[in-house]
Amino acid sequence: MSSPIKTIGVMTSGGDSPGMNAAIRAVVRASLSYGVQVYGIKRGYEGMIDGDIIPMVSNSVSNIIQRGGTILKSARSERFRTVEGRAQAYEQLKKHGIDAVVAIGGDGTFSGALQFNKEHDIPFVGIPGTIDCDLYGTDYTLGFDTAVNTAVDAIDRIRDTADSHDRLFFVEVMGRDAGFIALYSGIAGGAEATLIPESKTDLNSLMTMLSKGWERKKSSMIVVVAEGDEIGGAYQMAERVKEKFNYYDIRVSVLGHIQRGGSPSCADRVLGSRMGVAAVEALLAGRVQIMIGIVNNHIHYTSLEKAVKHNQDIDMNLLKLGEILTS
Numbered sequence: 001m002s003s004p005i006k007t008i009g010v011m012t013s014g015g016d017s018p019g020m021n022a023a024i025r026a027v028v029r030a031s032l033s034y035g036v037q038v039y040g041i042k043r044g045y046e047g048m049i050d051g052d053i054i055p056m057v058s059n060s061v062s063n064i065i066q067r068g069g070t071i072l073k074s075a076r077s078e079r080f081r082t083v084e085g086r087a088q089a090y091e092q093l094k095k096h097g098i099d100a101v102v103a104i105g106g107d108g109t110f111s112g113a114l115q116f117n118k119e120h121d122i123p124f125v126g127i128p129g130t131i132d133c134d135l136y137g138t139d140y141t142l143g144f145d146t147a148v149n150t151a152v153d154a155i156d157r158i159r160d161t162a163d164s165h166d167r168l169f170f171v172e173v174m175g176r177d178a179g180f181i182a183l184y185s186g187i188a189g190g191a192e193a194t195l196i197p198e199s200k201t202d203l204n205s206l207m208t209m210l211s212k213g214w215e216r217k218k219s220s221m222i223v224v225v226a227e228g229d230e231i232g233g234a235y236q237m238a239e240r241v242k243e244k245f246n247y248y249d250i251r252v253s254v255l256g257h258i259q260r261g262g263s264p265s266c267a268d269r270v271l272g273s274r275m276g277v278a279a280v281e282a283l284l285a286g287r288v289q290i291m292i293g294i295v296n297n298h299i300h301y302t303s304l305e306k307a308v309k310h311n312q313d314i315d316m317n318l319l320k321l322g323e324i325l326t327s
């Protein structure tokens, strides 16, 4: 493969997600196998501005495929939002001879890359790394599979104790703007209801469903709530329900950042590996300002422009399916 790109930088930015290390490893090993030098840019755009940039060799990524988090660390950078910050970052990339960057992250990461590329001649390829699975142009993002399995495991455990005490639980999962984790973990955990930001929360039908459950003498009920739900999360939902039904023994459990950590699943390790290699191959083939996705189990390319403008649509049939299964 002959390409003007001789040196690649790789970085992780925004919220970390399990599988990022698999992607870093794949970017490093693919670059080396194509005879390209590779640097790790630490702490995302923050490290780019500060010149926190280290050479990567094959051993730099040994024994990381199974580790959660990101060995390169991550950050959300305010300084990179400024013209001065981006100019400083460009100087640092030039100083290290970096011709192109593979950025692993979400919406914010890709918006930063687009803005940077308008001002400076450094091409980017994006890899979707976020547990939220909300990016357009890919069926799955890195970390979603692991996060959702962590949530399901927690819901199963909550079910055991809820069942022993005939309790109603509100379980809050991550997803500030997206309900994918809630939707999938709700179906897999047999939740009685799932509330997500993409659909209006119908308190009346939730109340009807809960009273039907009470009449049917269900021994436990679980309502999965995405943190970005319009009513405001699991605690607020529990309050609203308590006002109406004082006979329920209600508990709330907020799963939080537990969902972001932990060893990546097989699916996320394979996805990170495929996307990492595809990102390097895309750069060397001159495909730039794109995000690598996976659609129908094939590598798919979407312009970064499109990826940030749109969100992946949630399949409302899945919400309906959850309702049918608990009726």
Ligand code: F6P
Pocket (backbone or CB within 6 Å): 014, 015, 016, 130, 131, 132, 174, 175, 176, 177, 227, 260
């Ligand atoms: O990375 C996505 C996400 O995990 C969202 O689901 C969540 O709302 C947000 O990040 C939390 O961000 P932070 O770790 O900065 O609190």
